[in-house]
Amino acid sequence: MSQTAPSKTEVRASESVAAVAKRAREASRALARLSDERRKAVLLAAAGAIEAGRAQILEANALDCAAAEPSVASGSMSAAMLKRLRLTESGIAGMATHVREVAGLPDPLGRTLMATELDDNLTLFRESCPLGVVGVVFESRPDVVPQVASLALKSGNALILKGGAEATHTNETLVRLWRAALEKLPEVPGDSVQLLHTRADVLELLSLDRDVDLIIPRGSYELVRYIMEHSRIPVLGHGEGICHVYVDRSADMEKALDIAYDAKVQYPAVCNAAETLLVHEDIAAKFLPQAVARLKKAGVEIRADAKTASLLPEEKIVRATEDDWSTEYGDMILAIKIVSDIDSAIDHINRYGSRHTDAIVTEDDAAAGKFMDEVDSAGVFQNASTRFADGFRYGFGAEVGISNSKLHARGPMGLEGLTTYKYKLYGNGHTVAPYAKGEKRFKHRRLDA
Amino acid sequence: MSQTAPSKTEVRASESVAAVAKRAREASRALARLSDERRKAVLLAAAGAIEAGRAQILEANALDCAAAEPSVASGSMSAAMLKRLRLTESGIAGMATHVREVAGLPDPLGRTLMATELDDNLTLFRESCPLGVVGVVFESRPDVVPQVASLALKSGNALILKGGAEATHTNETLVRLWRAALEKLPEVPGDSVQLLHTRADVLELLSLDRDVDLIIPRGSYELVRYIMEHSRIPVLGHGEGICHVYVDRSADMEKALDIAYDAKVQYPAVCNAAETLLVHEDIAAKFLPQAVARLKKAGVEIRADAKTASLLPEEKIVRATEDDWSTEYGDMILAIKIVSDIDSAIDHINRYGSRHTDAIVTEDDAAAGKFMDEVDSAGVFQNASTRFADGFRYGFGAEVGISNSKLHARGPMGLEGLTTYKYKLYGNGHTVAPYAKGEKRFKHRRLDA
Numbered sequence: 001m002s003q004t005a006p007s008k009t010e011v012r013a014s015e016s017v018a019a020v021a022k023r024a025r026e027a028s029r030a031l032a033r034l035s036d037e038r039r040k041a042v043l044l045a046a047a048g049a050i051e052a053g054r055a056q057i058l059e060a061n062a063l064d065c066a067a068a069e070p071s072v073a074s075g076s077m078s079a080a081m082l083k084r085l086r087l088t089e090s091g092i093a094g095m096a097t098h099v100r101e102v103a104g105l106p107d108p109l110g111r112t113l114m115a116t117e118l119d120d121n122l123t124l125f126r127e128s129c130p131l132g133v134v135g136v137v138f139e140s141r142p143d144v145v146p147q148v149a150s151l152a153l154k155s156g157n158a159l160i161l162k163g164g165a166e167a168t169h170t171n172e173t174l175v176r177l178w179r180a181a182l183e184k185l186p187e188v189p190g191d192s193v194q195l196l197h198t199r200a201d202v203l204e205l206l207s208l209d210r211d212v213d214l215i216i217p218r219g220s221y222e223l224v225r226y227i228m229e230h231s232r233i234p235v236l237g238h239g240e241g242i243c244h245v246y247v248d249r250s251a252d253m254e255k256a257l258d259i260a261y262d263a264k265v266q267y268p269a270v271c272n273a274a275e276t277l278l279v280h281e282d283i284a285a286k287f288l289p290q291a292v293a294r295l296k297k298a299g300v301e302i303r304a305d306a307k308t309a310s311l312l313p314e315e316k317i318v319r320a321t322e323d324d325w326s327t328e329y330g331d332m333i334l335a336i337k338i339v340s341d342i343d344s345a346i347d348h349i350n351r352y353g354s355r356h357t358d359a360i361v362t363e364d365d366a367a368a369g370k371f372m373d374e375v376d377s378a379g380v381f382q383n384a385s386t387r388f389a390d391g392f393r394y395g396f397g398a399e400v401g402i403s404n405s406k407l408h409a410r411g412p413m414g415l416e417g418l419t420t421y422k423y424k425l426y427g428n429g430h431t432v433a434p435y436a437k438g439e440k441r442f443k444h445r446r447l448d449a
Numbered sequence: 450m451s452q453t454a455p456s457k458t459e460v461r462a463s464e465s466v467a468a469v470a471k472r473a474r475e476a477s478r479a480l481a482r483l484s485d486e487r488r489k490a491v492l493l494a495a496a497g498a499i500e501a502g503r504a505q506i507l508e509a510n511a512l513d514c515a516a517a518e519p520s521v522a523s524g525s526m527s528a529a530m531l532k533r534l535r536l537t538e539s540g541i542a543g544m545a546t547h548v549r550e551v552a553g554l555p556d557p558l559g560r561t562l563m564a565t566e567l568d569d570n571l572t573l574f575r576e577s578c579p580l581g582v583v584g585v586v587f588e589s590r591p592d593v594v595p596q597v598a599s600l601a602l603k604s605g606n607a608l609i610l611k612g613g614a615e616a617t618h619t620n621e622t623l624v625r626l627w628r629a630a631l632e633k634l635p636e637v638p639g640d641s642v643q644l645l646h647t648r649a650d651v652l653e654l655l656s657l658d659r660d661v662d663l664i665i666p667r668g669s670y671e672l673v674r675y676i677m678e679h680s681r682i683p684v685l686g687h688g689e690g691i692c693h694v695y696v697d698r699s700a701d702m703e704k705a706l707d708i709a710y711d712a713k714v715q716y717p718a719v720c721n722a723a724e725t726l727l728v729h730e731d732i733a734a735k736f737l738p739q740a741v742a743r744l745k746k747a748g749v750e751i752r753a754d755a756k757t758a759s760l761l762p763e764e765k766i767v768r769a770t771e772d773d774w775s776t777e778y779g780d781m782i783l784a785i786k787i788v789s790d791i792d793s794a795i796d797h798i799n800r801y802g803s804r805h806t807d808a809i810v811t812e813d814d815a816a817a818g819k820f821m822d823e824v825d826s827a828g829v830f831q832n833a834s835t836r837f838a839d840g841f842r843y844g845f846g847a848e849v850g851i852s853n854s855k856l857h858a859r860g861p862m863g864l865e866g867l868t869t870y871k872y873k874l875y876g877n878g879h880t881v882a883p884y885a886k887g888e889k890r891f892k893h894r895r896l897d898a
Contacts, residue, residue, distance in 0.1 A: 029799070029823060116844045122833060124843055131855055132825060213855050234683075234856045255878030262880030350478070361878075372873050374478060376581060384571060384876030393884070394573060394872070395565045395893035406580055406662050406869040407683045407857040420855040423843070424821050427833030429704030429810075431711030435842070444844035 017204040020160060020194050021211035024133045027189035028158035032130050034187065036107035042181075042188050043103035043150050047096040049181035050146060053173070054092050060169035061087040061142065068166050077166065084140045085167055095146045098398075102150035105397045108415040109156050115447035119440065121428040123447070128419045130156035132213040135205050137162045137227060139219030142170040148216075149178055149193050151400055155418040158189075160205060160212065162196040164219075171195060206231040214418075216401055221328070236417065238404040240328045240354040241271025243386040246345040246371065247287055248362035249280040255383050256283075256361040260291050262385040263359065264334050265298045271402060272357050272379075272389040275328055276335040278345045284338045285311055292317075295334060304336040311338075325352040342367055346374045353377060355404060357389035357411075378404070378411035466653040469609060469643050470660035473582045476638040477607035481579050483636065485556035491630075491637050492552035492599050496545040498630035499595060502622070503541050509618035510536040510591065517615050526615065533589045534616055544595045547847075551599035554846045557864040558605050564896040568889065570877040572896070577868045579605030581662040584654050586611045586676060588668030591619040597665075598627055598642050600849050604867040607638075609654060609661065611645040613668075620644060655680040663867075665850055670777070685866065687853040689777045689803040690720025692835040695794040695820065696736055697811035698729040704832055705732075705810040709740050711834040712808065713783050714747045720851060721806050721828075721838040724777055725784040727794045733787045734760055741766075744783060753785040760787075774801040791816055795823045802826060804853060806838035806860075827853070827860035 034042075050057070065086050071077035114126035134157045138144045145161060152159035163171040175195045182188045196205060205212060209232040217227040217237040224237045245263050247256045263274035279287055288311055292302055296315070303320040304312075324335040325348070339345045342360075349358050357379035360371040365382075372380040379389040389412060391399025396414030403409045409417035434440040483491075499506070514535050520526035563575035583606045587593045594610060601608035612620040624644040631637045645654060654661060658681040666676040666686040673686045694712050696705045712723035728736055737760055741751055745764070752769040753761075773784040774797070788794045791809075798807050806828035809820040814831075821829040828838040838861060840848025845863030852858045858866035883889040 029825075032822060118837070118842065118844060122837075129822075234854070236856075252878065258878055258880050262882050266880070266882050266885065368875075372871075373481060373578075376478075377871065379872045379874065381874040382876065384874050384879040385881050387881035388567070388571075388874055388876075388879070389872070393567065393881070393891065395567060395891065395895075405683065407685075410869055411872050420859055422821075422826065423828045423838070423860050425828065425830040425833050425837055426817075427831065427837075429701065429707055430833040430837070431707050431715070432834050432836035432842070433711050433715050436715065442842065442844065446844075 017196065017201050018208060018211075020196065021133065021205065021208045023191040024158040024160050024194060025211045027191040028130065028132045028156075030187065030189045031153065031156045031158060031192055034156065036109070038185075038187065039154055039156065040103045042153055042185055043099050045181040045185060046146070046149070046153075046178050047099040047103070049177045050092060050096045050099065050174070053177040054089065056177070057087060057092055057170065057173050058089070060173035061085075063169045064167050071166075081140055081166070085142070085170075087142060087170065091143065095143055099146050099150040102154050102398050105154060105415060108154070108419050112448065113421055117443055117445040117447055118425075119430070119443050122430045123426050125424045125426075126421050127424055128416075128421050131418055131420050133158045133160065133211055134418060135160045135162075135212050135215045135233070137202055137215065137217045137219070137223065139164040139223060140167060142167045142174060144218060145171055145174040146178070147398075148400070151398055151415060151418060153192060155415050157418055158191065159193045160196060161193065162202050162205070168197075202227075203230060206233060209233045218401055234408075236401065236403045236405055236409060236413065238271060238356065238402045240404070241273070241356045241402075242276070242326060242328050242352065242354040243272055243274045243356050243389075244276045244278055244349050244353060244358040245274045245386065246278040246339075246342075246349070246358070246360045247280060247283060248342060248345075248360055248364060248367050248371075249282040250364035250367060251280075251283060251287070251361040252363055252383075253287060253290075256287055257291055257294060259359060259361055259383070259385050261294055261298070263387055264295060264300055265332070266385070266387055268332050269330050270387075271328070272386050273330070274334065274359075274386050276325060276337065276348075276352070278337050278339050278348060279308075280342070280345070281307070281338050281340055284308070288312060288336070288338075292336070299332050301333045302336055303333065305338060307338040308336045328354070342371060346371060349375050349377070355406075356402070357381065357386045359384060359386050378402075466645065466650050467657060467660075469645065470582065470654065470657045472640040473607040473609050473643060474660045476640040477579065477581045477605075479636065479638045480602065480605045480607060480641055483605065485558070487634075487636065488603055488605065489552045491602055491634055492548050494630040494634060495595070495598070495602075495627050496548040496552070498626045499541060499545045499548065499623070502626040503538065505626070506536060506541055506619065506622050507538070509622035510534075512618045513616050520615075530589055530615070534591070534619075536591060536619065540592065544592055548595050548599040551603050551847050554603060554864060557603070557868050561897065562870055566892055566894040566896055567874075568879070568892050571879050572875050574873045574875075575870050576873055577865075577870050580867055580869050582607045582609065582660055583867060584609045584611070584661050584664045584682070586651055586664065586666045586668070586672065588613040588672060589616060591616045591623060593667060594620055594623040595627070596847075597849070600847055600864060600867060602641060604864050606867055607640065608642045609645060610642065611651050611654070617646075651676075652679060655682060658682045667850055683857070685850065685852045685854055685858060685862065687720060687805065687851045689853070690722070690805045690851075691725070691775060691777050691801065691803040692721055692723045692805050692838075693725045693727055693798050693802060693807040694723045694835065695727040695788075695791075695798070695807070695809045696729060696732060697791060697794075697809055697813060697816050697820075698731040699813035699816060700729075700732060700736070700810040701812055701832075702736060702739075705736055706740055706743060708808060708810050708832070708834050710743055710747070712836055713744060713749055714781070715834070715836055717781050718779050719836075720777070721835050722779070723783065723808075723835050725774060725786065725801070727786050727788050727797060728757075729791070729794070730756070730787050730789055733757070737761060737785070741785070748781050750782045751785055752782065754787060756787040757785045777803070791820060795820060798824050798826070804855075805851070806830065806835045808833060808835050827851075
């Protein structure tokens with residue numbers, strides 16, 4: 001693409017995001033008609049197309065990586081980002097495997113979620129169905145393309161994708177291969193998966209609330225905030241992950257040491273890693289010296305309140321500021337605070353946390369029950385690391401993302417997050433008038449309970 | 450309140466909507482701890498308080514009605530609106546009855562929605578819980594106060610209400626009585642129900658996404674649009690109800706006549722009344738003369754396409770314009786169109802409808818199946834009037850509102866619409882590291898399926 005003249009892609013795109021969305025809507029109607037068998041066949045064909053197109057994918061990816069290298073050299077792109085961009089043969093094989101795994105998941109559509117006999121020959125069903133059109137705006141990793149496309153198609157949704165500029169060639173190749181696979185299946189519209197090209201496209205997409213049902217941003221906190229602030233369409237995504245481990249007075253010492261360590265150290269860059277450790281004052285003097293020694297040995301920087309610092313005079317611990325309690329480090333840094341009781345721990349979490357996942361370590365089940373009821377987070381764990389908050393670990397088979405919203409889908413979202421339901425009512429000429437007049441009465445007999 | 454000087458209420462309110470929301474958040478934490486027995490007791494106390502406060506409510510209501518009468522005389526308020534505002538002894542008794550009915554509904558909280566053994570001694574539960582703080586902005590009818598307050602408290606949520614200015618005295622009296630009843634129960638915070646006073650309050654409320662979890666607008670289309678456009682908080686409500694009845698070629702004539710009549714005439718002002726009648730061309734010549742005669746006899750004005758008009762030359766039918774297909778009349782007006790096949794009917798509904806409720810009249814179950822799968826609406830009915838789309842008729846016992854959203858709650862919303870869920874994970878010191886290293890494997894055994 002030329003940098004000086006308006007590019008063809010830009011002109012086309014700025015004219016046609018509404019048209020893209022309309023075609024997606026059309027495609028979604030065709031997808032909603034497909035049986036699970038056909039949706040499976042689509043995904044198996046796409047998996048094959050990815051494998052067969054390996055050389056093209058690697059070639060396109062090499063172009064993207066070469067274009068990115070100067071940015072890494074100049075410091076405007078991190079080495080980690082380049083690493084996420086770069087694909088390998090085994091990475092491509094993994095994409096195809098993942099698509100086949102999604103193909104084999106239980107059908108999320110057409111499930112009867114409720115059934116009630118309202119009256120004789122008048123029966124109501126609540127049945128799961130696709131959302132319709134889903135937009136996914138993502139950064140960096142090209143493996144998002146097959147991952148999200150397989151989840152969208154398995155759940156009968158049309159997909160509009162916009163990836164990061166640094167992965168343009170790779171993403172375009174992946175989408176082209178995917179669409180070519182679809183086009184061999186006559187009843188499956190190619191427009192089931194479409195790719196947008198510019199930031200202006202995204203902004204236009206976010207206004208098309210008639211033809212797009214859900215937007216999922218996947219990327220940095222800035223990306224998610226931007227999407228949330230500019231969208232007329234419902235957005236599901238996660239802003240922040242400020243997770244806590246609270247070590248209760250009745251904690252088992254070994255469990256507490258292991259969980260605090262795992263929650264921070266096992267993979268600190270992710271949203272379900274712990275950022276703050278809260279410790280009951282009755283156990284602090286025993287627990288904290290061992291915990292801090294172990295964390296520091298792993299390279300974790302500690303920022304703590306005055307009480308903690310005074311317990312560990314030799315450690316020369318950095319004092320935490322108010323900001324530390326609401327910071328997602330995403331790094332080998334841990335804030336520590338001593339609390340006087342479980343209520344203070346719960347208050348701290350509800351005040352500073354991001355409602356993602358918080359754990360209590362305790363042998364006192366009543367304390368655990370209180371913590372788990374009162375902490376207002378998507379995940380509340382007793383004696384387990386916050387790192388378990390994940391769609392695969394929860395057993396959903398695949399993960400669309402993690403939702404910080406309390407509505408629709410909360411926490412790790414599997415295929416179910418891409419579905420809604422409709423009410424199907426089967427009557428025999430029934431009118432409301434006789435019920436309104438009191439001539440007839442509803443039975444309301446649950447058939448599914 | 451003085452109209453010339455800044456009113457005390459305005460000043461207080463503009464300083465403190467954030468404080469109101471914070472108190473609501475605090476109250477919500479206390480509510481989440483209450484057992485269903487306690488929540489029931491709260492509602493029974495509130496029902497008693499309404500009955501005992503009958504004279505005060507009527508007195509306040511008389512003030513509001515007297516203040517409204519000049520507006521009705523001058524035409525700035527409709528007589529129907531004044532009628533909705535005016536309370537009677539039996540209306541107040543009905544409020545108390547309704548609160549007691551909600552008290553007796555099954556507990557929506559603490560339900561296990563999913564249970565999975567992830568591994569030995571590591572078990573995951575998805576459990577229903579309150580949303581937290583719900584804001585309801587409503588117009589005119591003061592009976593919304595006890596109705597919404599009972600639904601919010603039954604589901605463990607704190608409530609912030611803002612009613613119409615015309616019902617100020619009535620709403621304030623109802624909320625005062627309700628709060629007085631709560632204050633007799635020591636563990637129930639009075640701030641479980643709070644009332645805002647000005648439009649500026651509402652605008653501020655809509656920005657408080659940290660302390661308010663859901664906004665429900667109840668009132669005119671303009672109110673709902675305004676709230677949706679200005680809210681940083683998720684909004685559930687319904688914009689429009691453009692419902693269709695499609696009479697298929699294989700319709701039973703009597704059923705079609707009854708359903709078309711009931712869907713339009715039984716209560717034309719409500720959102721689940723039909724606005725457009727679509728008729729298959731093969732049955733139009735037989736069906737339409739009888740249908741139109743019956744509708745006209747009931748006082749329904751017909752606006753139809755050219756084909757319909759030519760079938761009924763004597764009826765001097767007004768020709769429908771493009772706008773008619775997307776208009777919610779909410780009145781005794783019906784648009785009629787002849788379609789060449791079921792696909793045209795489905796396309797028309799998906800293009801012009803509001804995704805509320807649409808019915809097909811047919812004896813052909815395959816046609817019904819196609820219609821019900823492909824029409825993208827919350828309710829899709831075979832051989833039943835669109836007027837059945839209602840929480841009471843669906844058997845939910847009570848209705849928070851009807852949602853046009855596809856996310857969270859679709860269609861009539863019962864208590865479930867005011868709940869979310871959290872994941873509770875019980876472990877025994879479990880860390881992620883051994884699973885990540887492949888030393889341990891998940892079992893993922895569903896306990897609830």
